[in-house]
Amino acid sequence: MYFASDNTGPIHPRILDALARANTGYAPAYGADPLTAEVVQTLREIFEAPEAAVHLMATGTAANALLLSTGTAPWQTIFCSRVAHIHEDECNAPEFFSGGAKLTLVETVDGKMTPEGLAAAIEAEETRGVHGPQRGPVSLTQATEKGTLYTLEELRTLSDVAHRYGLPVHMDGARFANALAGLGCSPAEMTWKAGIDMLSFGGTKNGLMGVEAAILFDPARSMEFELRRKRGAHLFSKHRYLAAQMQGYLEGGLWLEMAGAANTACQRLADGLRDAPGANLMFRPEANIVFARLPRATHRRLFEAGAQYHLWDDTLDGGPEDAPLAARFVTDWSADPAETDRFLSLL
Amino acid sequence: MYFASDNTGPIHPRILDALARANTGYAPAYGADPLTAEVVQTLREIFEAPEAAVHLMATGTAANALLLSTGTAPWQTIFCSRVAHIHEDECNAPEFFSGGAKLTLVETVDGKMTPEGLAAAIEAEETRGVHGPQRGPVSLTQATEKGTLYTLEELRTLSDVAHRYGLPVHMDGARFANALAGLGCSPAEMTWKAGIDMLSFGGTKNGLMGVEAAILFDPARSMEFELRRKRGAHLFSKHRYLAAQMQGYLEGGLWLEMAGAANTACQRLADGLRDAPGANLMFRPEANIVFARLPRATHRRLFEAGAQYHLWDDTLDGGPEDAPLAARFVTDWSADPAETDRFLSLL
Amino acid sequence: MYFASDNTGPIHPRILDALARANTGYAPAYGADPLTAEVVQTLREIFEAPEAAVHLMATGTAANALLLSTGTAPWQTIFCSRVAHIHEDECNAPEFFSGGAKLTLVETVDGKMTPEGLAAAIEAEETRGVHGPQRGPVSLTQATEKGTLYTLEELRTLSDVAHRYGLPVHMDGARFANALAGLGCSPAEMTWKAGIDMLSFGGTKNGLMGVEAAILFDPARSMEFELRRKRGAHLFSKHRYLAAQMQGYLEGGLWLEMAGAANTACQRLADGLRDAPGANLMFRPEANIVFARLPRATHRRLFEAGAQYHLWDDTLDGGPEDAPLAARFVTDWSADPAETDRFLSLL
Amino acid sequence: MYFASDNTGPIHPRILDALARANTGYAPAYGADPLTAEVVQTLREIFEAPEAAVHLMATGTAANALLLSTGTAPWQTIFCSRVAHIHEDECNAPEFFSGGAKLTLVETVDGKMTPEGLAAAIEAEETRGVHGPQRGPVSLTQATEKGTLYTLEELRTLSDVAHRYGLPVHMDGARFANALAGLGCSPAEMTWKAGIDMLSFGGTKNGLMGVEAAILFDPARSMEFELRRKRGAHLFSKHRYLAAQMQGYLEGGLWLEMAGAANTACQRLADGLRDAPGANLMFRPEANIVFARLPRATHRRLFEAGAQYHLWDDTLDGGPEDAPLAARFVTDWSADPAETDRFLSLL
Structure with a gap:
């Protein structure tokens, strides 16, 4: 993750x-x-x-x-x-x-x-x-x-x-x-x-x-x-x-093959995020980056489970638990679909 | 070479x-x-x-x-x-x-x-x-x-x-x-x-x-x-x-092993140069570089045989054939003694 | 002017x-x-x-x-x-x-x-x-x-x-x-x-x-x-x-005397601008600069009469005659009240 | 001086x-x-x-x-x-x-x-x-x-x-x-x-x-x-x-008039220095600067009398009194011949 x-x-x-x-x-x-x-x-x-x-x-x-x-x-x-x-x-x-x-x-x-x-x-x-x-x-x-x-x-x-x-x-x-x-x-x-x-x-x-x-x-x-x-x-x-x-x-x-794999991984992730409760995508993910807002409590759960990604413009403890907090997710050529699915299952 | x-x-x-x-x-x-x-x-x-x-x-x-x-x-x-x-x-x-x-x-x-x-x-x-x-x-x-x-x-x-x-x-x-x-x-x-x-x-x-x-x-x-x-x-x-x-x-x-090999190769080269007719070392070679002056004709012969090194401060055609011309020789960890010997045999 | x-x-x-x-x-x-x-x-x-x-x-x-x-x-x-x-x-x-x-x-x-x-x-x-x-x-x-x-x-x-x-x-x-x-x-x-x-x-x-x-x-x-x-x-x-x-x-x-004179001149100018038809001050003039919007036609008249000042963010011919156009007016220690009055009379 | x-x-x-x-x-x-x-x-x-x-x-x-x-x-x-x-x-x-x-x-x-x-x-x-x-x-x-x-x-x-x-x-x-x-x-x-x-x-x-x-x-x-x-x-x-x-x-x-005056003053000074005992000019003075070596004792006497100029490359106390010490003398348009003569009389 x-x-x-x-x-x-x-x-x-x-x-x-x-x-x-x-x-x-x-x-x-x-x-x-x-x-x-x-x-x-x-x-x-x-x-x-x-x-x-x-x-x-x-x-x-x-x-x-x-x-x-x-x-x-x-x-x-x-x-x-x-x-x-x-x-x-x-x-x-x-x-x-x-x-x-x-x-x-x-x-x-x-x-x-x-x-x-x-x-x-x-x-x-x-x-x-x-x-x-x-x-x-x-x-x-x-x-x-x-x-x-x-x-x-x-x-x-x-x-x-x-x-x-x-x-x-x-x-x-x-x-x-x-x-x-x-x-x-x-x-x-x-x-x-x-x-x-x-x-x-x-x-x-x-x-x-x-x-x-x-x-x-x-x-x-x-x-x-x-x-x-x-x-x-x-x-x-x-x-x-x-x-x-x-x-x-x-x-x-190879370069296009790797980029394609990263983009595909991003789509998989974005699709899952789009459907997740309380989540909303911030921009249309067209390459290998997706920005999404998730409730703080969700972020907390994800981090505790070992997920690694960057919060954006704010900190985990900077507001109420149910307030949405932006984050950036980036995928690369080596992204493992199983890991993405595990991540999505935590949402 | x-x-x-x-x-x-x-x-x-x-x-x-x-x-x-x-x-x-x-x-x-x-x-x-x-x-x-x-x-x-x-x-x-x-x-x-x-x-x-x-x-x-x-x-x-x-x-x-x-x-x-x-x-x-x-x-x-x-x-x-x-x-x-x-x-x-x-x-x-x-x-x-x-x-x-x-x-x-x-x-x-x-x-x-x-x-x-x-x-x-x-x-x-x-x-x-x-x-x-x-x-x-x-x-x-x-x-x-x-x-x-x-x-x-x-x-x-x-x-x-x-x-x-x-x-x-x-x-x-x-x-x-x-x-x-x-x-x-x-x-x-x-x-x-x-x-x-x-x-x-x-x-x-x-x-x-x-x-x-x-x-x-x-x-x-x-x-x-x-x-x-x-x-x-x-x-x-x-x-x-x-x-x-x-x-x-x-x-x-490994670092010292490689440096030692390069230095040894340089000594082998320097020893040969020291004994070569018309050659004289310009500085005491204490690491993996040796500077030597050789007659232009010798340089020409070496280059023709495929040797690779840099002339220093002058060009091959910048003076008479028998005038000494400075050059720099550098060895590295991968230097092959056989190649050095081949080079020296050309002197 | x-x-x-x-x-x-x-x-x-x-x-x-x-x-x-x-x-x-x-x-x-x-x-x-x-x-x-x-x-x-x-x-x-x-x-x-x-x-x-x-x-x-x-x-x-x-x-x-x-x-x-x-x-x-x-x-x-x-x-x-x-x-x-x-x-x-x-x-x-x-x-x-x-x-x-x-x-x-x-x-x-x-x-x-x-x-x-x-x-x-x-x-x-x-x-x-x-x-x-x-x-x-x-x-x-x-x-x-x-x-x-x-x-x-x-x-x-x-x-x-x-x-x-x-x-x-x-x-x-x-x-x-x-x-x-x-x-x-x-x-x-x-x-x-x-x-x-x-x-x-x-x-x-x-x-x-x-x-x-x-x-x-x-x-x-x-x-x-x-x-x-x-x-x-x-x-x-x-x-x-x-x-x-x-x-x-x-x-x-002397420095404060000169600054005071410049500021006074600015107030005289600002007061006149404040009262002029179609004019409006853009900022509160508190030193020796006043910004005002005036109709293009007014600017044109002023320039023709020899007034010197800078239009701001736009040009004389950049819009309709009656549209207001910003300008900056700066006074200095040597400002002549008669000149200011002459300027104001043109408004 | x-x-x-x-x-x-x-x-x-x-x-x-x-x-x-x-x-x-x-x-x-x-x-x-x-x-x-x-x-x-x-x-x-x-x-x-x-x-x-x-x-x-x-x-x-x-x-x-x-x-x-x-x-x-x-x-x-x-x-x-x-x-x-x-x-x-x-x-x-x-x-x-x-x-x-x-x-x-x-x-x-x-x-x-x-x-x-x-x-x-x-x-x-x-x-x-x-x-x-x-x-x-x-x-x-x-x-x-x-x-x-x-x-x-x-x-x-x-x-x-x-x-x-x-x-x-x-x-x-x-x-x-x-x-x-x-x-x-x-x-x-x-x-x-x-x-x-x-x-x-x-x-x-x-x-x-x-x-x-x-x-x-x-x-x-x-x-x-x-x-x-x-x-x-x-x-x-x-x-x-x-x-x-x-x-x-x-x-x-005016510019050439002033430069001419400075150069003339320099020549007057250089001529005097050339003739002074123990003095020797270091370069041919062709404009408005003259460099000269003078015995330390002479420098000391000149400074005590109020002369102002720069010692060069060494200090007053950096060597024996009779050893020559370099100095730079520069003249300008306002140089007063009487002052130059007073300076020279001290040599």
Whole structure:
């Protein structure tokens, strides 16, 4: 009954196999090895983007902060949702890597920026000459931190708003595979065809030990990115082990298989929660996260039985027993249906 | 015949085993897992430092930059050798993480700062009130970038110089194990007992995929370090896989076994080079690196036969064939004596 | 009819006299001159703060950014009003000087943070361990950007909220004198006696060419401040000319005389606006700023007659002629009642 | 007998007059006033550079740091002399404003970088791919910190070296007027015609209260510069008072008149020192600075008689009385020949 996060599960055995296969003899360091070249090529093919610049690193925060700082001046402001990971959960990493850029929080519904909210936020900036911050990139998260998905239409609309002002669009794809599995579209459709300029392509939350790919669909700033990565101490010397994980991830569609399993587990959980007495879902669960309000007494019972998940915005003892209390449940590729059923039986 | 670097070799099979063992079920993220706690404890024991703060990350540059910035103000200057990795090979990472501190290059002999050089450099700073940079930490590399070692006496003398001015001492121990094997002393003797305040304890160059431990012997700034690590995007979510590697590394003294093997291979190589016609060693090889000058023609012959290593400070076609040309040779735990012999036979 | 800003007016003739008096012979540079020592002493007396650290610089943004960064870590967030000058009008200077700290925008009514809003904002941060930003200083503006004033009681309440969490309180006093004249209290009462820890004591908007004093009521971080000032290129070499202006400002209460004149001019203007057809004041004008909504047609008439002031949040041609359009009017010490009357007669 | 620095003297009375003249009525803030436009135009004419971007600020360190950071990436290194003000006397301001760029110290003779030294320093960088810093701008000081001058030929040669590598050249002209008076050439000849791309045009050390002009001969990065200036808190609101000083400075050639007076005073002093027993000049005094070694006993006698100047690299009590001890003497526009003669009579 472990729904705390998708970064608490094990890695897929095929990833370990890939590491073992890569572990023979000497290989050039810092990404000059053949495996890295191969993985870059594979990602370009998967994204139908033969020119894209693709770089690997170990953490999602690094991918986000490095991409967002590339091409961004420190006197700009980055537009993102109020609940964006880059705002709430990265300890000022975007500010650090950009040299002091600001984040402008955009009106958000169900974890998603609205086009009107984004346009209003952009319009409100850069109205004071050199006095206020200048407009910078737009960053959106797919799947969102609330477990919802932007439709392709919504992505295109937001990108259009950004591009109308000449601003690039970044997608935080920490749960890219879950989103893709949810939408059932192609990687290209969910990114550059919808106007996404830069992508943090996550692997860590979906069965890897710690590998993310930063993809710049326009490779013009690839060298700047590489220098930022090195300066940020995110260039791995034994780079083949990042590449091996990513290779194993992509091979045979393992990444989509794992994301599909996580999403299915989430649906099973969400269906049970939807039917549980006193429970109500807070957002439409479209990937591998479900938020629900449950009575405090129920939470207490679940925790006592060993369930693991995060309460949200409040504490167990912060109100009356029958008052509903929000919680977040996340599933991963290794979720066991029996465990989910045991959890649901406790409701 | 692969002597390009110690980050080009494979990882030790026992490290893969350790990863596989750690790969079961769910574990708390971000270092709250039991394996991380265990590894921290093991390192404290190995260093006879029960209070030390120990944090893991994936790259040596991260360990260096995070440690050097902890407690350092951006208006200070860091004292280091002219050939320090932090100066030459980290793309301004120390400057980045410290928010713009300076590096003051200290007179260096055989890759080692001299006490007189260090004292003179410290004396020369902070003589202009608020106008010049203020004195900051001292950073030394053990084993040095030239393959030499500071003796314990030398470490103590340098630390004494730094402490006389109230400055903390950082050791870049990317090749800590090689140095320890070379000196034959205890980890405590080579660090806090010799006045070292902070240590980048390397694993990556010695058989791991990518794990380093940052050790603060005085834990007072441990929380600052953790915030810097997170802000720098160096906090791993699936932290157990860093811990597992480090566990495998320390278990049964594997780390010293691997370092010993690398050092032995280096001695074999150095002995051969010493006897080779036209060759001369540039520094006393005391760990797993040897620098030697060889005639250009010899280099050409070696490269043609498939040898891999780095020329230093010049290019193959930069001078006459019989002029000596410097090169660096690095050995790792997996070095094959037969390959070394084949290399030497080509000389 | 010049109400564009209080930084568009002339400096007081007595300030020019003070400069001329200071302009004799040689004087030590960088603040070591006797005039600077005298001015520091005078400010300590005016503030009944004999221990306070007092430093001069030329711009209000410098005073704010230097004070806010002193003692603030880059992984913290600064709490301020949504309309704070530090957020809207300093081109990310607080982010720059702090090395990438965040600004958390607090619920604001009439330009003033509410204690509930501040408490809620503080509570919402630092709930995610190392993942989110840590709580940093609170910054409030007195007089506010909307021309309103915090009462002493309100200041004390806000400071209490901040101090309850161990957070220091900064006051942006770009219009400190106007606020003081408005409240009719003592400088000590409006600052440290009300819990203010750091003050940007403005002079530029009130008749000086460009001088502000940064006051740290607790001098413990005075040296850090001085290093930040020098590193920020804000330490004047010919420092006596900053000191001379400030001396002339304080001498004989000129500063309060000028602020009183500006406030009186503002009242005259506000009274006229209050009575004008179709006009309505947006906030209670308590210092030297008044915001009012006027029909577009009226604005047009005023501009055509040569009036100078800023429209707010919209443009002249952005809507129907009879729709009210907000504008800001600022008065300064040199305001001419005849000009004000001429302006009002046009309404 | 005041030779401590050229920032300790008074400002020229005509500067005060210019301030008084500018002090009438209202004027747009932040540089939008007519006086600023006029001064910009005058500087363009003086420099025969009709397209140049010209911006004013109050300190030389600001001009240097803002210019050097404009167009410079934080992973680059700035090339400068070992005795450059930007390295020794700006408390890491270049590092701060650039976001952590490095300074590479170039071989220096008599305060001047040599072309060979510069070429060697440039060659030594950017040899390690993304691992080392990338090459950034070259910064030279004219007149140098040692009181010497680059000839036009030397300037051209150094610029050629920099441009060969595609690097821009910055001139720290804190004593630009003294240099110009020394060389007897035109402003254009000493700058863009000699390959200088950016100039800190100093006024503060030569009779102003605190005004410098930053000149970008190629205006392409003018807006970036303006945003950096505002973000650095160096944009003056009452900008006309900066402009007025600069106007008074340029009007009727006052700037060159003052520099000429300072240089003449320096020659008088240097001639006397040259002839004094036990004294010897350390560099050829070509502007308004002279370095000389004098016996300690002589220094003691001079200080006792009230002379003010800085000992260099050592202290009065640091050695035997008859051992020579270096000192720096600086003259300014207001130097009194009688005082110089009194000083010389004491030798």
